Amino acid sequence: MNVTLGNKVVLVGTGAVGSSYAYALMNQGISDELVLVDLNEEKAKGDVMDLDHGIVYAPNSMSIKFGTYEDCKDAALVVICAGAAQKPGETRLDLVSKNVKIFESIVNQIMQSGFNGIFLVATNPVDILAYATWKFSGLPKERVIGSGTVLDSARFRYLLGEEFDTAPTSVHGYIIGEHGDSQLPVWSSANISGTQVAPKLTEERKQEIAVQVRDAAYKIIESKGATYYGIAMGLARITRAILKNENVVLPVGAYLEGENGHSDVYIGVPSVINRTGIKKVVELSLNDQEQEKFTKSVQTLKDIQATIWG
Ligand SMILES: NC(=O)C1=CN([C@@H]2O[C@H](COP(=O)(O)OP(=O)(O)OC[C@H]3O[C@@H](n4cnc5c(N)ncnc54)[C@H](O)[C@@H]3O)[C@@H](O)[C@H]2O)C=CC1
Numbered sequence: 001m002n003v004t005l006g007n008k009v010v011l012v013g014t015g016a017v018g019s020s021y022a023y024a025l026m027n028q029g030i031s032d033e034l035v036l037v038d039l040n041e042e043k044a045k046g047d048v049m050d051l052d053h054g055i056v057y058a059p060n061s062m063s064i065k066f067g068t069y070e071d072c073k074d075a076a077l078v079v080i081c082a083g084a085a086q087k088p089g090e091t092r093l094d095l096v097s098k099n100v101k102i103f104e105s106i107v108n109q110i111m112q113s114g115f116n117g118i119f120l121v122a123t124n125p126v127d128i129l130a131y132a133t134w135k136f137s138g139l140p141k142e143r144v145i146g147s148g149t150v151l152d153s154a155r156f157r158y159l160l161g162e163e164f165d166t167a168p169t170s171v172h173g174y175i176i177g178e179h180g181d182s183q184l185p186v187w188s189s190a191n192i193s194g195t196q197v198a199p200k201l202t203e204e205r206k207q208e209i210a211v212q213v214r215d216a217a218y219k220i221i222e223s224k225g226a227t228y229y230g231i232a233m234g235l236a237r238i239t240r241a242i243l244k245n246e247n248v249v250l251p252v253g254a255y256l257e258g259e260n261g262h263s264d265v266y267i268g269v270p271s272v273i274n275r276t277g278i279k280k281v282v283e284l285s286l287n288d289q290e291q292e293k294f295t296k297s298v299q300t301l302k303d304i305q306a307t308i309w310g
């Protein structure tokens, strides 16, 4: 295993998403060492002070410091939440050119430090930026992870939990595809204790749930300007899976090499996550309709990739 050991995490981008992630990490005692980096140094320094004052009540002692890209050299994990966020009415794909440029600069500086760990990317459009991080870093595909559909799948499980009056942790199901408008629920395998939920719902209700999941971000952004708690918990969950070598299956943004018929794209699919990053992409058995929608979602991302990388 050729990755940096230890559990130091460097967070790049301490805006709404990044600072919520830092708070979740501290609350859950996942890492011993967290370094915050942001273009807005004053904001990052303020977050460090504020977080440090919570450590005494955290489950574990932890070092939280302000830093620079140099700090990535011995980090196990670099989490990137930096860049522009959607404004009301904007799609995630509207952010692409701004954030790819920002990522080129950030990832190059991280690699110059000698970084040899795992990247976890949250900035939108996350699938394209995970692909960009993989390209710019030159790291093996398994060491670049996008947050993919971790949040969408949580939204799906939450709504199904409400529908069937069951804890969302007991609802099993995935949203796959783009973390964006072309995503899809895998109804054919969504279940509660092994019993499929799809036959218990009308087509109309299934469609309503899928739309509620797909459009959740727009609704939250209209209401309060940004979404951050849900993704922060999803990023913390992925971080725990990596640092604790869990071999757990989570829906993340993974690079496909033939799985479900597609290659050369980062997209949301269930994957086994451990200390090496993405150990394996889990190939779901999709019905014809799901496979067709997944292919369309891949194509949406590839069309964008083509405008950047030809
Ligand atoms: N993957 C997902 O499921 C989700 C992704 N997001 C995405 O996360 C990203 C961050 O969102 P917010 O935290 O709400 O935005 P924000 O505007 O609150 O924070 C962005 C931070 O990035 C920093 N930044 C900008 N350029 C930088 C650079 N070159 N180097 C270092 N830092 C830089 C800014 O100073 C700021 O602190 C957005 O792209 C947003 O769309 C948001 C929610 C869910």
Ligand SMILES: CC(=O)C(=O)O
Residues within 6 Å of the ligand: 086, 092, 124, 151, 216, 217, 227
């Ligand atoms: C903003 C965003 O990507 C989300 O909440 O899904």
